[in-house]
Amino acid sequence: MIENGDLILDYLERLGVEYVFGVPGGSIEPLYNALARSERKGGPKAILARHEAGAAFMADGYARATGKIGVCCATSGPGATNLITGVANSYADGIPLLVITAQPAIEKFGLGAFQEGSCTGISTVSMFESCTRYNTLVSHPAQLETKLLQAISYTRSNRPGPAHLSVPLDIMRAKVEPKYGKQHLRAFINHEVVPSTEGTHMLLKYLATAANVTVVIGEGCAGATNEILALAEARGWLLVTTPMGKGLVSDFHPLYRGVFGLGGHDSAREALLPENAEYVVVIGTALDEVTTGGWDTEAILSNRLIHISQNSEHLSRSILAKACILGSPKLLVKPFSNMLKESPNRPKLEYLPGADGFPPHVQYRDKDVCFEDTNPVKPQSLYWSLSQLCPPDTHVLMDTGNSFLWGIHYWQSHNKPGVDEKLFHIGMGFASMGWAIGAAVGMAMAEKAPVICFTGDGSVLMSGQEMTVAKEHNLNILFVILNDSHLGMIKHGQRLGGAESIGNVLPDVDFAGMAKAMGLKSHRINKISDLDAIGIDDIFKEDGPCVLDVIIDSEEVPPMGSRMKVLAGGGGQDES
Numbered sequence: 001m002i003e004n005g006d007l008i009l010d011y012l013e014r015l016g017v018e019y020v021f022g023v024p025g026g027s028i029e030p031l032y033n034a035l036a037r038s039e040r041k042g043g044p045k046a047i048l049a050r051h052e053a054g055a056a057f058m059a060d061g062y063a064r065a066t067g068k069i070g071v072c073c074a075t076s077g078p079g080a081t082n083l084i085t086g087v088a089n090s091y092a093d094g095i096p097l098l099v100i101t102a103q104p105a106i107e108k109f110g111l112g113a114f115q116e117g118s119c120t121g122i123s124t125v126s127m128f129e130s131c132t133r134y135n136t137l138v139s140h141p142a143q144l145e146t147k148l149l150q151a152i153s154y155t156r157s158n159r160p161g162p163a164h165l166s167v168p169l170d171i172m173r174a175k176v177e178p179k180y181g182k183q184h185l186r187a188f189i190n191h192e193v194v195p196s197t198e199g200t201h202m203l204l205k206y207l208a209t210a211a212n213v214t215v216v217i218g219e220g221c222a223g224a225t226n227e228i229l230a231l232a233e234a235r236g237w238l239l240v241t242t243p244m245g246k247g248l249v250s251d252f253h254p255l256y257r258g259v260f261g262l263g264g265h266d267s268a269r270e271a272l273l274p275e276n277a278e279y280v281v282v283i284g285t286a287l288d289e290v291t292t293g294g295w296d297t298e299a300i301l302s303n304r305l306i307h308i309s310q311n312s313e314h315l316s317r318s319i320l321a322k323a324c325i326l327g328s329p330k331l332l333v334k335p336f337s338n339m340l341k342e343s344p345n346r347p348k349l350e351y352l353p354g355a356d357g358f359p360p361h362v363q364y365r366d367k368d369v370c371f372e373d374t375n376p377v378k379p380q381s382l383y384w385s386l387s388q389l390c391p392p393d394t395h396v397l398m399d400t401g402n403s404f405l406w407g408i409h410y411w412q413s414h415n416k417p418g419v420d421e422k423l424f425h426i427g428m429g430f431a432s433m434g435w436a437i438g439a440a441v442g443m444a445m446a447e448k449a450p451v452i453c454f455t456g457d458g459s460v461l462m463s464g465q466e467m468t469v470a471k472e473h474n475l476n477i478l479f480v481i482l483n484d485s486h487l488g489m490i491k492h493g494q495r496l497g498g499a500e501s502i503g504n505v506l507p508d509v510d511f512a513g514m515a516k517a518m519g520l521k522s523h524r525i526n527k528i529s530d531l532d533a534i535g536i537d538d539i540f541k542e543d544g545p546c547v548l549d550v551i552i553d554s555e556e557v558p559p560m561g562s563r564m565k566v567l568a569g570g571g572g573q574d575e576s
Contacts, residue, residue, distance in 0.1 A: 001175040004144045004167070005034030008100070010178075011148060013043040014185055016068055019445055021047045021055040023082075025075025027102035030172040044071075047445065047473070049438070050465040052079055056086020056097070057438025057466070063095050064425055064439070065395065065446040069155050073100040077116065080124040080166070085432055087162045088131040092429025093219075093244075094311065096155035097162035099132065105170040106139060125166050134163035141174035149180070153188040158310045193310040195327025202323050203332065206279060206306060213237040214277040216260060216300070218285020219244035220309060224330035225420045228283065229253075231336050233349060238271045242291045243408050245284070247396075247424025250415040251359045252351040258362040260300065262290045262428070263408030263559045267363035272299040279322070281306045283329050286314040290428050308332055357388070358412075365409065365559055375527045376551045379482065379558070383410035383454075385528050386480070389536040391450050392416070395443055397425045399436035399455035402488035404428065405558035407454055434463030437479070441466055444475035450540045452478045457506055458487045464514070470545040471519050477545040478536075479520075481511045484554035492557050515547035522547040 002010075008031065012020070024032045024046075035046040049055035052074045059070030070090075074083050080101035090097045101124060103109075109118040119125065119137070128135045134154035138144045144167065151163035207213065215232050217225065217239065225248045232239055232255055239249055239256045243263060249256050258265030260272060272280050280300055285291055287307070292300050305321040307314070308329060315324040325332065354360040358367060370384040383406050390396070392414050398407035404426045413424055425443070427435040437460070440453035460481055470477045482488070491504040515522035523534050525548050539546050 005031045009038040020071045021058040022073035027169045028075040052082035053086045054438040054466040058442035060090045061439030061442030062446045065443040071098045076102045089430040089432040091131040091161045094160045096160045099164040103168040106168040128164040132164045133161040137166045156189045192328035199325040212278045214271045216282040217245045218242045220284025222422045227334045240268045247413045251412045263405040283308045287317045373528045376553045379406045387412040394450040397436040397453045399459045400431040400433045401456045402558045403454045409559045434459040437463045438466045454480045457483045479547045512549035525550040
């Protein structure tokens with residue numbers, strides 16, 4: 001007989017999960033007792049976040065980096081409600097999380113127990129209903145194992161996302177006899193969706209003789225990128241990524257034309273127009289506002305569209321498509337790389353930069369600004385410079401706001417041929433400010449590799465305390481803070497939209513000094529040449545986190561044109 005808390009930890013260990021991110025409290029203590037016992041025997045460890053939303057962000061980053069389930073937990077009442085924003089962010093991006101919250105003892109429901117979140121009071125289970133794939137109260141000790149397996153299966157389905165278990169204190173503490181023994185858990189973990197014969201034949205019918213095709217690579221192509229590139233290279237088809245798919249293809253690939261969607265490149269949109277693409281093949285992504293450049297019907301949403309995904313929800317938004325095909329991108333594409341004949345016009349594949357160091361086939365706004373060494377720093381110059389200085393295996397995260405707008409457009413990914421690893425990360429489905437700070441911690445816990453996190457001063461004032469977790473665990477993270485004393489996306493959005501300028505000014509904060517007070521190494525950057533003085537290479541070689549407090553030019557307008565067109569009621573067709 002073992003306690004239910006130990007049962008949960010046993011399953012997590014068998015799934016290869018190394019960490020549980022959370023904040024303890026009265027009703028969740030039995031799980032933390034189990035975590036203490038687990039850690040002593042080499043099992044999953046407890047990582048103390050500073051706020052429950054930060055714990056969810058950390059679990060999210062861990063899941064993105066490893067492909068495993070990210071696990072976060074919180075006590076009853078406010079602990080549980082504080083998790084919701086982080087869980088909603090993972091739900092919107094399809095990230096597998098196991099979310100465990102506590103309740104007072106079930107016999108105390110309705111009696112006004114401390115921090116009660118039961119169905120008779122402030123029902124936390126009801127609050128999680130719309131941001132989870134599975135959501136339940138465990139109301140009897142014998143239920144927990146079955147419901148845990150159900151939760152695991154939902155997190156890793158072909159529609160992945162968070163699953164929530166609300167467990168009363170007495171049920172978490174109860175002793176049970178495990179029902180399912182040590183059987184293999186693969187039955188409860190996602191398997192690739194095998195495409196139908198009809199879908200495969202349909203794909204071949206349209207693409208076998210097509211000469212001009214543009215392939216749009218989404219975040220769901222991770223693990224299948226090499227097969228997709230082989231097909232595109234054999235036929236000479238152009239390549240574009242979504243904002244979430246950025247980083248799966250080297251910016252210097254000769255067929256790559258940039259990012260289409262929010263913050264993207266004119267060259268990507270041109271590659272999707274009818275004169276350049278007989279078919280537009282979109283793989284592994286939902287066609288939402290961000291991905292479609294504000295629902296651009298001329299470039300992507302038309303009867304030239306062939307939409308492939310193993311997530312049926314993605315396909316439900318493609319009503320006008322020539323074809324919607326449900327199936328694993330890898331299983332669908334791999335046979336075609338062998339079946340389709342090589343194009344006689346196949347270009348010579350040389351991953352070479354232009355004379356200015358930029359990818360020669362991607363059109364950038366304000367390219368010359370990237371070379372300016374001004375005080376304050378131009379954001380364009382900051383992103384381009386750091387993308388040249390960081391090690392090629394660095395995981396980069398871009399926070400919500402101007403941070404990800406500049407990153408989508410100016411950060412350069414240097415993926416080597418044959419490497420199928422996603423190194424560029426944004427959380428754009430729900431777009432929670434401060435996500436990248438916590439996610440960087442979770443990612444660094446998993447990877448033990450260099451991580452760089454771009455965030456804004458507004459996000460740091462919300463979630464900057466999570467940087468102390470990076471310090472506590474000596475994680476190699478470079479936090480780059482865009483400090484312009486404004487909520488930049490709000491400021492420029494109000495200007496571009498002709499709205500009143502209100503609620504966008506922040507105090508002038510010395511984030512380098514704040515970081516030092518928290519025990520982190522830090523530098524204030526006033527111009528790009530300051531990066532040479534501090535030595536980025538040395539920073540990545542040193543253990544522990546470091547903060548760059550970068551004073552940026554607040555008047556530089558990020559590439560947010562498509563977003564403004566949507567807010568104004570028009571279609572998104574450019575990024576001016």
